[in-house]
Amino acid sequence: MKNKLLIIGASGHGKVVADIALEMNKWEKVYFLDDNEKMKSSLGIEVIGKVDKAFAHLNDCDIFVGIGNNAIRGRIQEKLEEEGASIPILIHPDAVIGEQVELAAGTVVMAGVIINCCTKIGKGCIINTGSTIDHDNLIEDYVHISPGAHLAGTVKVGEGSWLGVGSIVSNNVNITSRCQVGAGAVVVRDITEVGIYVGVPARRV
Structure with missing residues (x-):
């Protein structure tokens, strides 16, 4: 870990990422x-x-991709990883993280989140x-779980998928990669x- 943090993307999502980084109080400077x-x-x-x-x-900063679009975020993070960048995990102090939860590089966990035990969350x-x-749960790389979404036990979400605001996923459900689940949708069977x-x-449109 380095004493400076560089955030890629200064718009809406990037600002929330920066706010969390400041709350964590681990870096002397954020840019x-x-x-x-x-x-x-x-x-x-x-x-x-x-x-x-x-x-x-790369040598003097931790670097975090603060871009909301899953595909763009993934593309940039992969390039950074290839060059050996130090990519942190950001967790808001008000989040609750259970035992044996795994989080990978480039993932951000925002305020009020609860992640219960034995869940694995991929990178970015x-x-x-x-x-x-x-x-x-198993959340694969570059997934976006939107505000107020709720996933029951033993859910799998495939790489690059996006779950909209207030969506709900019932237990023991698998969602394939690169899907979009709309705001307020309720997923009760495998996608x-x-x-x-x-x-x-939820039904396909």
Whole structure:
């Protein structure tokens, strides 16, 4: 771990990531990178250059990808990993993390989250505000669990999937990779086909 943190992306999601980093109080300095040249600061934190400047700071900064889009976040993190970047895990102090929970590099756990025991969460995931993940879940890489989403026990969510605000997943359900589950949808059976799922119970549209 280094004493400076560089966050890629200074917009909405990046600001929440920065706020969590400040709450953690582990870094002496926090900076942003963003490709919007007009953005000089965000949340009172300086934007010191474009995204590609990250590779010049591999030796002196931890680097975190604060971009909400799953595919873009994954693409950037994979490049950083190839170059040997130090990528932390960010956990808000108000989150509750159970025993034998595994979190991988580049994942952020936001305020009010509860993750119960024996759950494994992959790299580059967003576990957003007030969401809950119960026991023995498997959340693969670059998944976004939106605010207020609730996953029961023994749920699997495939790589790159996105669960919308307030969505619910019943126990023992598998969701395949690169799916979108709409806001408020209730998933009660396995999702095996890529697509967008909405409604109660959730159906493909």
